[in-house]
């Protein structure tokens with residue numbers, strides 16, 4: 001048994017339908033398994049939880065934060081909504097794309113970053129905002145971006 | 154403590170923001186020292202029905218966008234017969250421009266939890282959930298810790314504070330889907346399903362989570378509850394104009410000189426709020442979108458009306474979540490609308506045709522105008538689509554997302570065509 005499949009089993013011990021925590025468990029599994037839920041992983045989840053595999057796929061495909069496609073070690077999410085846009089959100093996304101040499105939705109060759117869009121991060125009073133992994137960065141400016149990226153190896 | 158949101162109103166006018174930035178949100182003792190959980194103690198000594206009466210008499214209305222009277226909603230569930238009832242706190246805050254629920258959760262988590270426990274007691278729920286959007290990692294961590302601390306002090310758990318009332322509260326994470334803010338979609342999501350809205354009726358207060366009577370209330374709504382119980386309904390109704398009692402958190406975003414959050418009564422006009430608290434518009438005022446991406450567009454003359462429920466209803470608009478997103482004279486309406494169109498095209502859950510197809514078509518039309526290829530017949534089509542979506546969409550997403558487009562057709566048609 002691979003490390004991942006053992007770990008998936010471990011994480012699934014917390015799953016309890018009446019606690020509504022399927023999402024939390026999948027978030028955790030995803031984080032430890034290359035930022036995505038592979039076919040193998042989902043089969044394991046289906047087997048342990050008793051949730052039919054097709055329903056599980058339906059669930060995962062519905063939610064933007066869950067992915068069946070492999071991602072980089074760090075996920076950068078750039079807010080593209082109104083208030084951030086006014087404050088230069090799109091310019092930030094473009095700059096990031098250039099800096100990392102990828103388009104939105106792509107992963108850098110070294111697997112360090114995946115660049116994505118996100119809906120409003122509730123940080124609009126300090127726009128523009130981006131999110132890297134679990135952390136939100138507010139008032140992002142071209143000057144600040146370089147510094148911020150350095151923190152993520 | 155950094156909430157990435159400046160508080161612009163004065164301490165003396167605060168009810169909900171009173172502790173935010175003042176006490177350590179990770180410390181239940183700090184909350185207790187500030188007078189916390191006194192509302193719950195008082196509620197537990199009251200008959201549950203009396204608690205609902207107090208909330209009804211206060212005139213509190215939902216702060217999640219739909220303004221439904223909270224006490225009346227609770228009565229439906231209290232009166233329903235069932236072996237299990239639930240209360241859910243809707244913390245899926247996803248309406249662009251809205252930051253208040255995050256600030257309340259990260260700045261004063263116990264205030265909201267206290268409100269949930271009082272609500273649960275009033276309606277007879279023994280289990281509850283806080284559904285927090287997946288992007289709000291800090292809110293998830295803060296609320297999770299606060300729940301653990303409240304359990305240790307027996308504000309949650311079995312026989313709360315020596316009473317016969319048991320209540321268990323859990324955090325549920327979202328996965329990045331705006332539509333899960335709709336209460337029936339949110340319920341589906343907790344059940345481990347795709348977050349697609351249900352047909353109504355039946356409504357959740359009667360048939361909700363796992364088929365049981367369920368109350369869904371917004372974070373800000375529930376944060377008001379401890380204060381109403383502690384200070385009484387009359388104290389609440391005295392705040393603000395008749396018919397629109399209490400305080401509300403408004404958010405100033407976009408082209409204002411000082412963006413931030415404001416807690417104030419409903420007698421203010423949006424213009425007052427922008428000028429008094431936001432230090433005015435950065436550039437000349439063009440329009441404001443109030444209440445998030447599905448909110449109405451306010452032109453300069455509309456900005457001088459007080460935001461009472463009454464006046465808003467007369468104007469056939471709503472202030473929704475309370476965000477005031479200001480656009481200055483340099484902003485292009487087409488560009489603005491394109492951003493809105495893309496948001497809804499992405500967030501439409503696809504369950505019903507008018508919204509799934511409509512949001513896609515609107516997005517295409519806006520794109521045409523962005524490239525200078527739009528015609529007057531495109532605008533006729535836009536209007537027709539919008540009216541159908543308003544009538545025929547299954548949930549509030551498809552029904553309300555056309556508001557800014559219809560408003561723009563009324564006020565900025567010339568500018569769109571000139572593009």
Ligand SMILES: Cc1cc2nc3c(=O)[nH]c(=O)nc-3n(C[C@H](O)[C@H](O)[C@H](O)COP(=O)(O)O)c2cc1C
Pocket residue numbers: 214215216217218219220221223243244245246247248331332333334335336337369370371372374375548549550
């Ligand atoms: C598409 C859509 C998104 C919504 N998003 C939210 C949200 O993020 N937060 C919220 O409290 N209510 C949201 N609502 C409203 C809820 O369905 C519900 O009316 C509200 O949670 C009730 O709480 P209240 O009465 O305390 O306002 C949304 C509704 C729709 C149709």
Ligand code: SF4
Pocket residue numbers: 332349350500501502503504505506508509546547548549550551552
């Ligand atoms: S109106 Fe839109 S979001 Fe709502 S159910 Fe229909 S497709 Fe889904």
Ligand code: FES
Pocket residue numbers: 079080081082083084085119120121122123124127128129249250251
């Ligand atoms: S619009 Fe970007 S954080 Fe709200």
